[in-house]
Amino acid sequence: MKGVIFGAGKIARGFVAHLLQAGGYEVTFVEVNPSLVQLMNKQQKYRVHVMGASDKNAIISDYECLQLQDTDKVAKALRGADVAFTSVGGKHLTALGLTLGDAFGRLFEDPNWTRPLTLVTCENWKEPALSLREAIRSVLPAEAARRFDDQIGVTEAVVMRSAVEPTPEQAAEDPLGVYVQDYWELPVDRERFRGTPPSIPGVRYIDGFAGFLERKFYTYNAANGTVSYLGCLRGHRLIAEAASDPEIVRILDGVYRETGKALARKYGILETEQLAFADSSRRKLQDRSIIDYVERNARDPIRKLGQDDRLVGSARLCMNYGVQPVSLATAIAAAIYYESGNPDDPSAPELKRRLTEEGIDSILYHVCGLPAEDPLAALVKEGIADLKRKGWLK
Numbered sequence: 470m471k472g473v474i475f476g477a478g479k480i481a482r483g484f485v486a487h488l489l490q491a492g493g494y495e496v497t498f499v500e501v502n503p504s505l506v507q508l509m510n511k512q513q514k515y516r517v518h519v520m521g522a523s524d525k526n527a528i529i530s531d532y533e534c535l536q537l538q539d540t541d542k543v544a545k546a547l548r549g550a551d552v553a554f555t556s557v558g559g560k561h562l563t564a565l566g567l568t569l570g571d572a573f574g575r576l577f578e579d580p581n582w583t584r585p586l587t588l589v590t591c592e593n594w595k596e597p598a599l600s601l602r603e604a605i606r607s608v609l610p611a612e613a614a615r616r617f618d619d620q621i622g623v624t625e626a627v628v629m630r631s632a633v634e635p636t637p638e639q640a641a642e643d644p645l646g647v648y649v650q651d652y653w654e655l656p657v658d659r660e661r662f663r664g665t666p667p668s669i670p671g672v673r674y675i676d677g678f679a680g681f682l683e684r685k686f687y688t689y690n691a692a693n694g695t696v697s698y699l700g701c702l703r704g705h706r707l708i709a710e711a712a713s714d715p716e717i718v719r720i721l722d723g724v725y726r727e728t729g730k731a732l733a734r735k736y737g738i739l740e741t742e743q744l745a746f747a748d749s750s751r752r753k754l755q756d757r758s759i760i761d762y763v764e765r766n767a768r769d770p771i772r773k774l775g776q777d778d779r780l781v782g783s784a785r786l787c788m789n790y791g792v793q794p795v796s797l798a799t800a801i802a803a804a805i806y807y808e809s810g811n812p813d814d815p816s817a818p819e820l821k822r823r824l825t826e827e828g829i830d831s832i833l834y835h836v837c838g839l840p841a842e843d844p845l846a847a848l849v850k851e852g853i854a855d856l857k858r859k860g861w862l863k
């Protein structure tokens with residue numbers, strides 16, 4: 470059996486490939502970053518470190534890693550694949566889809582290629598399968614687009630495992646090593662699958678998937694965002710420390726209550742059920758065996774402040790369902806003032822520059838999609854004032 474993974478980053482290496490290798494699959498990564506492709510092919514193996522359970526560590530080997538732009542090889546890999554995954558970051562799905570459209574265009578030149586194939590998105594993003602599908606279809610001629618609809622599924626997974634890059638010291642030993650949470654399930658929407666879903670250890674095909682990814686995104690990731698941006702203001706480095714800071718926990722619990730009410734109303738579930746889901750998120754954040762960093766979770770604040778992303782998206786959902794997202798507005802305020810020491814995160818200094826040069830209304834409008842007259846914009850400004858009163862913001 471063969472599995473293709475678009476992206477060779479932390480989740481691709483530290484979760485999807487891990488499960489595929491455990492199931493005996495031949496793994497082909499397809500990556501856009503040439504130096505990573507080179508390193509993957511040179512090293513030919515890396516270790517997945519399971520945090521708090523080192524007896525479960527695994528060495529991933531015998532894979533190949535293709536350069537995304539090598540369309541012939543990518544098309545060949547797709548042709549032979551039993552299943553394909555993406556884990557490239559939601560904001561890259563459109564670019565990936567355009568390249569994949571070229572590869573599928575070539576494959577559909579062969580009338581005998583009729584084998585069903587499904588692409589499974591593994592992304593924290595709103596409706597990632599839709600973004601990917603639309604991008605691929607946009608470059609296909611009408612007949613090929615019709616064949617794509619018949620033959621190719623695009624479905625979604627909910628990634629609950631966290632995967633953390635090595636520290637510089639760890640990277641010196643194994644630059645491709647990934648540090649992962651001891652979590653092994655990957656729920657996938659069965660209904661959007663084409664053909665028979667292949668058996669892969671940990672992959673759980675579920676019916677009635679609607680809302681699952683949004684619930685995870687606006688519960689777990691809204692919470693991660695809250696803890697990391699407030700944690701940064703409070704000088705915490707580790708997520709578990711920040712998530713145990715009583716001042717932050719008070720706001721975090723407010724976020725869980727707000728999103729909990731809105732999600733329960735939207736999906737017709739009991740608030741108690743949603744709050745139990747939130748409890749599992751809080752337990753994970755506070756678990757000190759998971760060595761995860763405020764910086765990793767806060768990284769790329771412009772994306773994370775997007776109108777559908779974890780903070781503003783959750784807050785807008787609350788407003789739509791009659792809930793005042795006061796705690797979320799405080800988290801958004803903290804994110805707007807995020808400062809990073811990571812030279813590989815250009816989004817943070819860019820946000821700071823824009824805030825200084827263009828002012829808060831421009832950030833709210835152009836980054837968060839909130840016009841000045843939106844009541845949520847006013848709530849965020851109150852959040853900023855509150856953080857200043859507390860002395861967390863200068």
Ligand SMILES: NC(=O)c1ccc[n+]([C@@H]2O[C@H](COP(=O)([O-])OP(=O)(O)OC[C@H]3O[C@@H](n4cnc5c(N)ncnc54)[C@H](O)[C@@H]3O)[C@@H](O)[C@H]2O)c1
Nearest residue numbers: 476478479480500501557558559561565592593628631632
């Ligand atoms: N790391 C986690 O704990 C975690 C957990 C749950 C979900 N996620 C989600 O998983 C996705 C990947 O996250 P990650 O942490 O692995 O990120 P990452 O930055 O480690 O990896 C992403 C990789 O995709 C590559 N890439 C970008 N565009 C590409 C393209 N068009 N084609 C091929 N490769 C491309 C990048 O070069 C990079 O190597 C994101 O959507 C993230 O939100 C991450």
Ligand SMILES: O=P(O)(O)OC[C@@H](O)[C@@H](O)[C@H](O)[C@H](O)CO
Nearest residue numbers: 593629630631689690693765766
């Ligand atoms: O991967 P990102 O950058 O979208 O978000 C950072 C974290 O919130 C995220 O990776 C979580 O750890 C993960 O989604 C597990 O809940």
